[in-house]
Amino acid sequence: MKNNIRIILRSIGVLVLMITLFCYAMFQGGFVSWFLFYGYLPIGIYQLLFALYPLRTWKVYREIENPVYQAGDDMVVNIHIKRKLPFPLLYCTFEEKFPSSLMKEDTKKEKYFSSQPSGKMAVSRKLIRMLFPLFRRHFTFSYSVQSLPRGEHILDTVTIQTGEIFGFIKKSRDFPIENKCMVYPYEHKIRLISDTASYEQGGVISNQLQQLNTTIASGSREYAPGDRFAWIDWKQTARRQTMMTKEFDREKSVDILLVHDNFMNEKEHPLLYEASIEMSLSLVQELATKSNETSFLSIGDSAHVFEAGHHAQQLEIIKRYLLTASQEEQGSFSLRFREEMAHFNQADIIFLLITSVDTYLIQAIQEAKQRMKHFSIIYIHPEKHLSEEEKHLLEPLYFSGIAVQELSLEQLGTDPVEVIFK
Template sequence: MIASIRTFFRFIFVLVLAGLLFSYAMFQGGFVSWFLFFGFLPVFLYSLFLTLYPLSSFKAERQFSPKYGEAGQDIQVEVTLRRFLPLPIFYLIIEDPLPESLNWKDTRAKKYLFLSRPNVLMNREAKKTILFPWFKRKLTYQYMLDHVPRGRHTFNTVKIVTGDFLGIIKKRKEIEVQNDIHMRAWNRTTKLSSGMSAFDEGRQSAFLPQVRHTNVVSGVRDYAPGDRFSWVDWKTTAKKQRLVTKEFEQEKNKDVTVLLNGAIEDTDRWLAFEAAIELSQSLARHSLNLYGNVQFIHAGAVQEELMLSNRRRSDEQLIQLLSTIQPLQSSSFEEQLIKEASLRAADRNLIIVSAELNQQIGESVLRLSQQARDVLFLFIAGNKQLTNQEQAVINRLEQSIAGFQWLSEDHLTSEIIEVNT
């Protein structure tokens, strides 16, 4: 409404200017005055024409290449404008407004150099250009979106601006054209320093790669082809007068549960939450390759749970889940942690990934470790982001029997993240 009123008054202003110049030519007379009038007459007529020209005749399309990708990837965008009335337009400014989710650039591992001051990454500029279409019916504008972050990014409108030669008349139009691009979380490389497994009698960690351990003897049996000579039990062999070998306890892998804390107390730690998503995805997929049975839980506003197996569909479900989740600013994660642990079998390894840490969460982790549960808590925060309370909780967890590791810029910027299990 306001734009229409402004255009109307500018239209009246153009008519007044033309009338004044005509009056000057009538009263002054002579070649110069009439030359000025007829010289500016095309400009006035074009201004009047532009006032009446409907920008609603423009239709817009937007295409992405590719439309689905991985965080940190570059996306090429092509905006195409078409119109039905090929009337002359001197210039046209095309702007493609970016959604707020694209305000920052995901430079993959390099972005974690700014883990303590993530707002430095908020440096993406608006995408706009100026074209001179004149009588063209089809206009195309291409630009590159570099380092696109994780998530679903929705584009809603295309803005166009045009005007006359004198800058008196200026018209704007927002064309609705909705498109989405989907970027999955970057698949990081994670190295587990030791595997999570258990023996039939007693519990202890066993290093990878998987080998047959010969330090826990469960009994003896007759010698069979393929048994090592060092496995022969000479005392029992001499007693029974036949070769007898030792039988060792078989190692079995334990199932893994990866629990992602979907909340952060401090909104300035949104980059640490991105790292938590990447790390939890990498741990789930890595554990899936090792153990073949992984449970993934996202503790957000609505708890989401996936049972992963060595199937393509499971991997796609995990990617889809982690591509869309956004952090909560408040939650009761410590209560969810205790509740979930009580519902899980005690013989499951629990890996917790979180970008927040407080005294309540620390107490919950300690309580779980005291219940003879295998717990690994991975906390992500910048070196300059730690509070005194968090530092005290970290010191307590590091001195306890609970598995704990604090991941900072030094860990996240490396090519491979090493997790000590």
């Protein structure tokens, strides 16, 4: 409204100036006075026509080349502007209104080597592009948003501003255009190192989470090209007078529960939470490739439980949760962890991903370990080495036979990340 009033007042000023020059030329006469009038006449007419020219008839389209990204990727955006009347415009400015969710940056692994001691990801994004439409009805351009942060981002408004040649009258209009893009967490390459496997008969030691059992035969079948010579069942071959080979059972899928701490610690490094989100998704994806039945539990003020599965739909549900997950400031993880573990007694392996540790959490872990077959912990910390206080807190876990793997942020900057299951 204020902008419209300003345009009306300035248009009246232009009209008054034209009338004034005309009156001056009529009464004064002479070459100079008429030169001033005729010299300003086309400019004044253009200014009045510009004041009447409607920006609301413009059509602005935003096109995102790919609506799905991974954190740290660059997004390319194409802008198309169309107008009906080829009214001459010397210039116009295009401004993209970025949402607050994009006021961060993620540089994938490089962020863990950031020179900023705080490790903050905050950044100020602003895009203003100068365009020169002249008589064109349709013009287009592209821009890129670099180092996308994790989350669901909605671009909903652009602003176009233009003015006449002297800048006496300016026009501006916001165009509501909604485009959405989803940026999933960065996925680390994971190297699983496990010495735990499970057969139907009981627990044994193995080098993989799931592998072919070549020591326990479940039956025999006819020989097929590619079968090993050592697998030939000579007794069945002699009995049936045809080449027979042993058939082996595969190990059953190991049921794994991955637990994620969604609470905020007062002294926590800003990058630790993003690291825990990235590692959660990376582990779920890697375990899915091993055909393990993996459940995911994110513990905050309310628990988010995703039941066991390794099919695409289950993975997509977990990814959608991690896409927009945010830390909860109020609450105790150790207390909530103890409450939730009372409901999980079926998992073969409990895998706990934490970024802070205290005495109460250590006690809750020891209690949970008594009811579980195997318990592994990944403790992500900001410094290269643990402090003496952290070492003292973790000592009871070592004596309890719980596997504790310490991962610094610097280690997360180098792929692949080795994860040990015991």
